[in-house]
Amino acid sequence: MLWDTIKNSLSSSLSESEYSLWIRPLSCVQEDDKTLQIACPDRFFCAWVKERYLGLIESNLSKIIDSPPAVSLTVSSHQPAPQQEKNGSGQLRLPGMDTFKSTIRSLHPAYTFDQFLVGESNMLARSACNAIAAADYTFGNNLFMTSGTGLGKSHLTQAVVHQVMHNAPRTRMHYLTAQQFSAEMVKSIRSNSMQQFSNRFIHGCDLLLVEDVHTLAGKTKTQEELNNVLDYLIKSGKRVIMTSSIPARDIKGLDEDFRSRMTSGLITDIEAPEYKTRVSIIRHKAAHSNLNLAEEHVHYLADQLQGDIRRIESALMGIKAKASVYNAPPDMDIVRSVLEGFGNLQQQKQLNGRMIRDIISSQYRISVEDLTSRSRKRIVSFPRQIAMYLTRKYTGESLAHIGNLYNRDHSTVMYAVKVINRDIAQKNTVRQQVEILKDKLQK
Numbered sequence: 001m002l003w004d005t006i007k008n009s010l011s012s013s014l015s016e017s018e019y020s021l022w023i024r025p026l027s028c029v030q031e032d033d034k035t036l037q038i039a040c041p042d043r044f045f046c047a048w049v050k051e052r053y054l055g056l057i058e059s060n061l062s063k064i065i066d067s068p069p070a071v072s073l074t075v076s077s078h079q080p081a082p083q084q085e086k087n088g089s090g091q092l093r094l095p096g097m098d099t100f101k102s103t104i105r106s107l108h109p110a111y112t113f114d115q116f117l118v119g120e121s122n123m124l125a126r127s128a129c130n131a132i133a134a135a136d137y138t139f140g141n142n143l144f145m146t147s148g149t150g151l152g153k154s155h156l157t158q159a160v161v162h163q164v165m166h167n168a169p170r171t172r173m174h175y176l177t178a179q180q181f182s183a184e185m186v187k188s189i190r191s192n193s194m195q196q197f198s199n200r201f202i203h204g205c206d207l208l209l210v211e212d213v214h215t216l217a218g219k220t221k222t223q224e225e226l227n228n229v230l231d232y233l234i235k236s237g238k239r240v241i242m243t244s245s246i247p248a249r250d251i252k253g254l255d256e257d258f259r260s261r262m263t264s265g266l267i268t269d270i271e272a273p274e275y276k277t278r279v280s281i282i283r284h285k286a287a288h289s290n291l292n293l294a295e296e297h298v299h300y301l302a303d304q305l306q307g308d309i310r311r312i313e314s315a316l317m318g319i320k321a322k323a324s325v326y327n328a329p330p331d332m333d334i335v336r337s338v339l340e341g342f343g344n345l346q347q348q349k350q351l352n353g354r355m356i357r358d359i360i361s362s363q364y365r366i367s368v369e370d371l372t373s374r375s376r377k378r379i380v381s382f383p384r385q386i387a388m389y390l391t392r393k394y395t396g397e398s399l400a401h402i403g404n405l406y407n408r409d410h411s412t413v414m415y416a417v418k419v420i421n422r423d424i425a426q427k428n429t430v431r432q433q434v435e436i437l438k439d440k441l442q443k
């Protein structure tokens with residue numbers, strides 16, 4: 001009862017997506033007239049709810065009860081049971097019917113949800129993948145995930161495969177790259193077995209995961225075939241995840257029908273991890289490889305290595321190797337000498353929020369005072385939103401930090417990023433302006 005009342009009031013104070021994402025999956029395991037025990041689906045979820053929503057839940061509870069609120073969060077002890085055939089395939093198999101086995105390209109054993117560090121930059125992608133793995137349709141049944149290189153697309157995609165193999169081993173999964181799909185299709189055409197090829201993906205698939213779909217640019221026949229497969233799978237409620245290093249709207253040489261089908265579900269962009277997440281990634285990866293790094297080194301690396309997480313991994317390997325050659329714990333000299341090998345550090349370091357603010361100020365001929373003022377005039381608010389969007393995209397600065405540069409809070413930055421993303425998708429003028437500014441920043 002208490003929990004229902006609190007949920008009702010949260011549903012009116014939070015946005016629909018926030019409510020569905022973070023509150024709906026919670027369940028109340030115990031309540032009396034002054035305490036609530038709430039179960040979250042997993043550890044990550046628990047930590048997130050604790051940080052973001054526990055205060056809100058407690059303040060709602062204190063409005064209903066007289067004593068100080070006592071809310072505890074636990075991880076649900078109810079692990080999803082391995083899915084049965086019915087959940088896995090969505091169809092019963094009759095004797096004699098083709099059983100279509102899964103095809104799974106090789107998996108990295110560490111690309112699991114547990115090993116994936118979460119921050120604002122990848123939170124939505126992680127939650128959506130988790131939902132798809134659990135056959136939970138909160139985010140729909142198909143997902144298009146984009147990011148720059150080394151930001152976790154393959155890691156998350158493989159985490160889904162690992163989890164499904166563990167929890168619902170009878171699910172018929174096809175996990176492959178777009179190039180592999182294309183090569184297999186060509187082989188089938190040559191061997192006159194296109195019908196079997198189509199059947200395997202259309203009738204023998206509960207979960208399709210295709211990586212690097214941007215490589216299909218210009219491959220008309222493969223696009224046509226994959227389009228048919230997607231059409232069937234999406235309409236029949238099967239699950240699909242696709243990844244691309246380029247946003248779908250920017251992939252050249254794509255059939256428009258195919259582009260629109262690929263992006264008919266949730267589109268999520270993983271951004272470069274913000275400073276706090278980089279620190280967690282460095283700590284986690286160092287601990288995993290038995291590398292003892294002082295906090296000073298962790299923060300130095302987080303400051304220097306923005307973007308591509310492979311660079312962090314490579315730096316840690318280098319530090320470990322050098323430390324073992326010198327038979328000494330890593331010190332700042334070792335850390336620095338390893339980073340010297342990462343050529344464009346300097347360039348990355350130069351690009352920061354202040355610099356972007358100055359560029360926007362000169363491009364739009366608006367003073368920094370106006371950009372940081374309370375003015376909501378379009379002539380000021382639009383460049384400000386563009387500046388926030390570009391800072392988010394091209395630096396690892398946190399939402400709060402970017403907000404500070406403009407005397408705003410983190411939610412204003414989130415809103416700006418959302419508005420500009422939407423405008424880029426819908427308005428040519430905005431897309432062109434952003435392209436021109438991106439060029440300037442890259443120079």
Ligand SMILES: Nc1ncnc2c1ncn2[C@@H]1O[C@H](COP(=O)(O)OP(=O)(O)OP(=O)(O)O)[C@@H](O)[C@H]1O
Nearest residue numbers: 115116117148149150151152153154155245309310
């Ligand atoms: N959030 C994260 N937490 C921990 N490790 C991560 C995270 N994101 C990425 N990584 C690690 O970074 C490396 C690169 O990630 P991944 O291969 O998934 O990137 P990608 O986006 O698929 O890149 P590409 O587009 O180049 O294929 C992997 O070793 C992965 O484990």
